[in-house]
Amino acid sequence: MLPDPGFAVKCDVVVRGVEGGLLDVNTRGSIVVDDLDAWRALFKALSAPSGFNELRVGIDPGSLCSIAAYADSILVWVEKLDCRLAARRVKWLVDVVNPKRYSVNLGSGPGYERLVESILGEGLELRIVPEEATTSKPILSKLEEEIGDEDILAAMTIALAH
Numbered sequence: 001m002l003p004d005p006g007f008a009v010k011c012d013v014v015v016r017g018v019e020g021g022l023l024d025v026n027t028r029g030s031i032v033v034d035d036l037d038a039w040r041a042l043f044k045a046l047s048a049p050s051g052f053n054e055l056r057v058g059i060d061p062g063s064l065c066s067i068a069a070y071a072d073s074i075l076v077w078v079e080k081l082d083c084r085l086a087a088r089r090v091k092w093l094v095d096v097v098n099p100k101r102y103s104v105n106l107g108s109g110p111g112y113e114r115l116v117e118s119i120l121g122e123g124l125e126l127r128i129v130p131e132e133a134t135t136s137k138p139i140l141s142k143l144e145e146e147i148g149d150e151d152i153l154a155a156m157t158i159a160l161a162h
Helices: 038-046 083-097 112-121 150-159
Strands: 008-016 026-034 054-060 065-071 074-081 101-107 127-129
Touching: 008 038, 026 038, 038 074, 038 083, 054 083, 054 150, 065 083, 065 150, 074 083, 074 150, 083 101, 083 112, 101 112, 101 150
Parallel strands: 008 026, 054 101, 101 127
Antiparallel strands: 054 065, 065 074
């Protein structure tokens, strides 16, 4: 729900400049995020004031690729998509989250070989992670029931592998 035009709002983090603006609302916040890109603004607001330290991305290859990304300890992205789009999506995540450092872990499941070249082609570093326990023993997550997809849970596990 948005306040009426001209109304004053005080909050911890204010996001200004996102597509469409703030509809003539007077805002005050201890942290102000100015960015025209809505996704970048969201990640800046989530990580205010100092930004994310680390982005950990996991990719579970298969007929579709599952991607999971943690920014610091927050699960910020899960998605299942055509594997031809996976490298571009990971590059976008690294760019939009803008962490101080990142890691990309690629599961060693069927089809991982074709992803290596496209990920490296995006200028990203990666590590191959053995998938032996990612599906049978996925990461324990409070979101497991909500997610309900073993490939996404595998990508979450791969993202957090050391």
